[in-house]
Amino acid sequence: MIQSQSSKARRASVFTAALVGVMGIGLAGAEARAESVMLVGTWSGNGNINFASGSKEAARCRAHFSKTGERSYEMSASCATASAKVDQTAQLTKVGADSYVGRFFNEQYNTGGSIKITVSGRTGTVNLAGEAGTAFFRLRKF
Secondary structure: OHHHHHHHHHHHHHHHHHHHHHHHHHHHHHHHHHHHHHHOEEEEEEEEEEEOOOOEEEEEEEEEEEEOOOOEEEEEEEEEOOOOEEEEEEEEEEOOOOEEEEEEEEOOOOEEEEEEEEEEOOEEEEEEEEOOEEEEEEEEEO
């Protein structure tokens, strides 16, 4: 009877360890999926561009984000103001539960700078700063 109880205890502990392992993997997988879904996809919205010259223009942007690594993402975006349409790319790193930082580049004007994105559900704020000026956008995920 002692051997039987110890055998049952071993089986129970093996079962518990296996269950915890499976649950841990399941939770980690769900967390990874939630993380990648948070930023990945197409976003659009409005904002303002403050040029280094002092002028300011309203702008509308559409951006697409892709996951490129465990904590890295890339962005391609098109923005339009009353005076121009521009395209830019960015490389981002996830630095917090809902925040991303990186560098953006605009090939048309050979300019770039820093970018910071904060996401809350299906909305996000984007701040850009560079030699040509600064910009702030509020985006919504499709």
